[in-house]
Amino acid sequence: xxxxxxxxxxxxxxxxxxxxxxxxxxxxxxxxxxxxxxxxxxxxxxxxxxxxxxxxxxxxxxxxxxxxxxxxxxxxxxxxxxxxxxxxxxxxxxxxxxxxxxxxxxxxxxxxxxxxxxxxxxxxxxxxxxxxxxxxxxxxxxxxxxxxxxxxxxxxxxxxxxxxxxxxxxxxxxxxxxxxxxxxxxxxxxxxxxxxxxxxxxxxxxxxxxxxxxxxxxxxxxxxxxxxxxxxxxxxxxxxxxxxxxxxxxxxxxxxxxxxxxxxxxxxxxxxxx
Ligand code: OOG
Ligand code: NI
Numbered sequence: 001x002x003x004x005x006x007x008x009x010x011x012x013x014x015x016x017x018x019x020x021x022x023x024x025x026x027x028x029x030x031x032x033x034x035x036x037x038x039x040x041x042x043x044x045x046x047x048x049x050x051x052x053x054x055x056x057x058x059x060x061x062x063x064x065x066x067x068x069x070x071x072x073x074x075x076x077x078x079x080x081x082x083x084x085x086x087x088x089x090x091x092x093x094x095x096x097x098x099x100x101x102x103x104x105x106x107x108x109x110x111x112x113x114x115x116x117x118x119x120x121x122x123x124x125x126x127x128x129x130x131x132x133x134x135x136x137x138x139x140x141x142x143x144x145x146x147x148x149x150x151x152x153x154x155x156x157x158x159x160x161x162x163x164x165x166x167x168x169x170x171x172x173x174x175x176x177x178x179x180x181x182x183x184x185x186x187x188x189x190x191x192x193x194x195x196x197x198x199x200x201x202x203x204x205x206x207x208x209x210x211x212x213x214x215x216x217x218x219x220x221x222x223x224x225x226x227x228x229x230x231x232x233x234x235x236x237x238x239x240x241x242x243x244x245x246x247x248x249x250x251x252x253x254x255x256x257x258x259x260x261x262x263x264x265x266x267x268x269x270x271x272x273x274x
Contacts, residue, residue: 004133005070005097012048012137012169019168020238021222022197027240029195030174033181044178046243047089047099048169050136051162053107054086055122060104062130063167064090067100069133075099078259083158083266084109089257098173101257103266105158114155117148121163140166145229157270164226164235170269171218176244177253185215185244192219192242200239200268207261213246213254216261221269239268 017023027043035041052058064072072090079086080103087103107118124142129135144163153160161170182188189205199205200218207216221236245253267274 005067005072005092008066008070008133008136009048009098011134013172015137015139016048016169016172016238019165019224020171020240021224022219023172023238023240026174026192026197026219029191030179034179036180042178044096044175045098046173046175046241046245047101048173049101049103049171050167051158051170052102052104052167053118053122053159053162054104055107055119057122057125058130058167060086060088060102063102063104063136064088064100065131066133066136067092072097072100076256078103078257078262080259080263080266083263084156085158085266087257087262091255099255101262103158105156105162110155110159114152114159117152118159118163121148135167137168138166139168140164142166143229146231146233149228149233149235153271157272158266160271161236161269165237169238170221171239171241173241173243176215176242185217185242188242189217200265202264202267202274207264208258210246212258212261213248214256214258214261215244215246216258216265217242218265218268236269236271241265241268 030043031041052063067090072092075089075091077088084106085103090100121142149160152163185206198220200220205217208214218241219239221239223234224237225232226235248254
């Protein structure tokens, strides 16, 4: 495997474990149930996701660079008008590497006040910092106070999440296709709930269907302690997703995403029910 991308993905996984307190135990639950299969205890990661603002310094294309410089190519594009988001996915010719889903907030569609807040966050980034190959797991490159966070939150949960957490994977995704058991998403959701994990139920636990070639579910991000310039708060961090892909007409598994399902996965980091 390409060394640079391997290093980046490993660093992203380690950073993610800090912000998703349930991730290690969920990973180990599936690693254990897979240990007798040909996968030998490995949990295959279907994709990771990153979030950003569409300002030129940090937009989707800037964040994608670390991946496209290492062999990733652009896949589908997705629009979320109600959330004021645009996204693309990237995939690697090596099928063992996870897909990367990157979204950006259309900042010009927010209020003047929110635009000012976001511009002043982005202006704090050290020039050149985004060029670092590890920028995608560097966390928050700006200072943030609770008033700014609250004002952004009132307009956009996504805007506030990026302000609080910055640049890192907001989720990793267990590939159900590579599990020996459970082999279907309903049994997997039941198993997770039996172990006490809280799942995202926006629009039902299962997003998508075999008809759209992709079924997904996710945990709700647990609250973690975050430092602000004026104190600490408990706010939702990162979550875990589960995906089962179905074959297209040529017999290979569908590799894209489904906007209507993605729209519901975004709520996994929300502070309020939608
Ligand atoms: C991405 C939500 C969409 C998927 O797999 O459809 C998604 C996000 O929450 O940043 O992950
Ligand atoms: Ni996802």
